[in-house]
Amino acid sequence: MANPSLQIYPGKGMTCVFSFPTALCELEPALDDARVTPGTDGCRPACRNIARTEENIDELRAEAAELRLIVADEASPKIRWGRERRRLAHLESLIAEHERGRPEGGTT
Ligand code: SF4
Known part of the structure; x- marks a missing residue:
């Protein structure tokens, strides 16, 4: 992050x-x-320029925690439930991928 050439x-x-x-x-x-x-607002998930810091992963974990509450709500409308379930699965995949990429015993 401190590298001025990036x-x-x-x-x-x-x-x-x-x-x-x-x-x-x-x-x-x-x-x-x-x-x-x-244009980070139009960021594409397949872009090779994407990196994720621990802070980014914490943001994804927080969003995933909110989505788990929504998908656990049986009164949630089906269309919304499906959309939020897909988003949750995507976030869980990103978080798992990040955790697999950590060095042994590392936390960063
Ligand atoms: S990671 Fe790629 S798609 Fe996303 S904002 Fe950067 S250059 Fe654009």
């Missing part, structure tokens, strides 16, 4: 380590402009 843009549950050749989002203002930046 262009880092924090987002919700993710951190963009920006490299325009591999960016999948809309870039602003344009590729031929030296001020080009990523």
Whole structure:
């Protein structure tokens, strides 16, 4: 994070380590402009520039905890339940992937 040669843009549950050749989002203002930046609001899950810090994973865990309450509510409308269940499964996958990638015994 302290490396000045990296262009880092924090987002919700993710951190963009920006490299325009591999960016999948809309870039602003344009590729031929030296001020080009990523559009983190339109971040694409498959982009190779995505990194996740422990803080990002904590954000995902908090969202997952809220979603677990929603999907456990049997009175929740079916359409909402399905949407939230899919989002929860995605978050759990990201969290598990992050935890598998940790060094043995490490917490970061
Ligand atoms: S898609 Fe996301 S990770 Fe990729 S460059 Fe854009 S904001 Fe960064």
